[in-house]
Amino acid sequence: MASVSSSSSSAAAASSTDSACAKIIDGKLVAKQIREEIAVEIAKMKDAIGxxxxxxxxxxxxxxxxxxxxxxxxxxxxxxxxxxxxxxxxxxxxxxxxxxxxxxxxxxxxxxxxxxxxxxxxxxxxxxxxxxxxxxxxVDGFHPLNIGRLAMQGRDPFFVPCTPKGCMELLHRYGVEIKGKRAVVIGRSNIVGMPAALLLQKANATVSIVHSNTKKPEEITRQADIVIAAVGVANLVRGSWIKPGAAIIDVGINPVDDPESPRGYRLVGDVCYEEASKIAGLITPVPGGVGPMTIAMLLANTVESAKRIHKFK
Amino acid sequence: MASVSSSSSSAAAASSTDSACAKIIDGKLVAKQIREEIAVEIAKMKDAIGxxxxxxxxxxxxxxxxxxxxxxxxxxxxxxxxxxxxxxxxxxxxxxxxxxxxxxxxxxxxxxxxxxxxxxxxxxxxxxxxxxxxxxxxVDGFHPLNIGRLAMQGRDPFFVPCTPKGCMELLHRYGVEIKGKRAVVIGRSNIVGMPAALLLQKANATVSIVHSNTKKPEEITRQADIVIAAVGVANLVRGSWIKPGAAIIDVGINPVDDPESPRGYRLVGDVCYEEASKIAGLITPVPGGVGPMTIAMLLANTVESAKRIHKFK
Missing domain, CATH: 3.40.50.10860 (Leucine Dehydrogenase, chain A, domain 1)
Structure with a gap:
């Protein structure tokens, strides 16, 4: 027994030096937990007010x-x-x-x-x-009035767009501190990048948005404690872009050719996972990271709406 | 004559090494030009459609x-x-x-x-x-629906809030390129900082917002080609915060004690002008920088509104 345990711990030590060391943010698991919490809330609401x-x-x-x-x-x-x-x-x-x-x-x-x-x-x-x-x-939260309220201090949106809300939820559930941290959002789409930046800003991060006109995006990204990548370019964010220990949320889902896959392609994120996972502190995989969170947040928004309309707390 | 001209040019050379070298952005002059342009537009509109x-x-x-x-x-x-x-x-x-x-x-x-x-x-x-x-x-542009449209790609606000619009106008009229540049906005108020950041972002700058929770704000600010300071803290931004050659727009108007002034105080910006003007490429003075632009932009928004309502181009 002693020799087995020793050899397994030395294997772990070896792997931590030359392979992944980042903690994996398991979006599939978190989404499942959230769906379970939502089911409980819905049952309570039905019992209480029908x-x-x-x-x-x-x-x-x-x-x-x-x-x-x-x-x-x-x-x-x-x-x-x-x-x-x-x-x-x-x-x-x-x-x-x-x-x-x-x-x-x-x-x-x-x-x-x-x-x-x-x-x-x-x-x-x-x-x-x-x-x-x-x-x-x-419940999608895409109405400009909603986005305006999201951007403004002292106002709250009716709904937070599902994918950025899912990103924030992953950060919260994995205990990533946001206040006072440097955050970089890569991509500025109306449905992910821009609202994600507004949410990080509302949570008191210092936020920079990187986009197609940004010069030396790797230099800014390397300053970030938190990176949300939502640009739709496979493996854009390399290991060298990442600050050691940073939390990486990868929203991208990009098909790349893969003759070894039965479908002929596989899905990869905007972040080069193999490189980034060696440097980051936490990272979402693709698939199984942000993906499952979007629908979970849609369910959450729907329940929130029903509670608000029926004044149920 | 020759000796006069020579002594004056050597004075200029001396002053450029140990004193102000930034070009002054004359908001008072630009506001005056804009008001004149507006008067011409209004006269045209009155002639054409009454x-x-x-x-x-x-x-x-x-x-x-x-x-x-x-x-x-x-x-x-x-x-x-x-x-x-x-x-x-x-x-x-x-x-x-x-x-x-x-x-x-x-x-x-x-x-x-x-x-x-x-x-x-x-x-x-x-x-x-x-x-x-x-x-x-x-015409103030403070409605959340307006702010949402300002934040979104592919949408345009009905009105751009006057002070941030004035900041952008000063950058444009002084030929400051924005696309692809690093911009830092200091302060995130609903009426200046936040909409200014959205405008710079819409103009394709890479924008970071610095606020009270930001650690080492001087490090981020020093990366900026364009700085808009709108935080309401006298002389917060020191010379050491500024990238050589940067364009500095100072929105702050802060009273500081001044026993030598007949009123007992004088007005200073959020930027320490004396230090910054030695390092920046362009800078707005306080007063006489952004201040006069706000009312000029209010007039511009009112004319824009009348033209839109009456479909006058």
């Missing part, structure tokens, strides 16, 4: 990936006790038809969250459609 | 400083040809009375901008009152 949260999803067209997302959202809702509403419209529907369904859900008291699956067909104006969703039911 | 822009100001109470601001705004409006509307309400007015006047101005077609002078008396809810101003007439 209300079940409801989420409506509007899908236009028949894109395979959108259908998969919508199906997964529906399954996730059912698993925690959220009632799903679904509208499937043909690709050639008019904007008015979509707006009509939004109006119906806006006034339906059993619906607490409304989600329009993106992308919409090209003949539709995304902005018109997204702005039609009642601000009280905009 | 419309004169109108700005309504609501003042509650009798604070001396607020009265001075409102009087200055009125004078500035008159000088360029904007029609002024003014409501003075007693300190003990109700929120409803203020809201009633806002509603009247919202529906008055001769009013293109509405401004509620802050601070409001303590018994009023600022948020309720500011949110009541029609988004199309919110």
């Amino acid at each position: 209300i079940v949260p409801g989420l409506a999803v509007i899908l236009v067209g028949s894109r395979k990936d959108s259908q998969t997302y919508v199906r997964n959202k529906k399954k996730a809702c059912e698993a925690v006790g959220i009632k799903s509403f679904e509208v499937n419209l043909p690709e050639d529907s008019s904007e008015d038809e979509v707006l009509k369904h939004i109006a119906t859900f806006n006034s339906d008291p059993s619906v607490h969250g409304i989600l329009v699956q993106l992308p919409l067909p090209h003949h539709m104006n995304d902005e018109n459609i997204l702005n039609a969703v009642s601000i009280e039911k905009d | 419309i004169v822009p109108g700005l309504a100001v609501i003042l509650v109470g009798s604070r001396k400083d607020s009265q001075t601001y409102v009087r200055n705004k009125k004078k500035a409006c008159e000088a360029v040809g904007i029609k002024s509307f003014e409501v003075n309400l007693p300190e003990d007015s109700s929120e409803d009375e203020v809201l009633k006047h806002i509603a009247t101005f919202n529906s008055d077609p001769s009013v293109h901008g509405i401004l509620v002078q802050l601070p409001l008396p303590h018994h009023m809810n600022d948020e309720n009152i500011l949110n009541a101003v029609s988004i199309e007439k919110d």
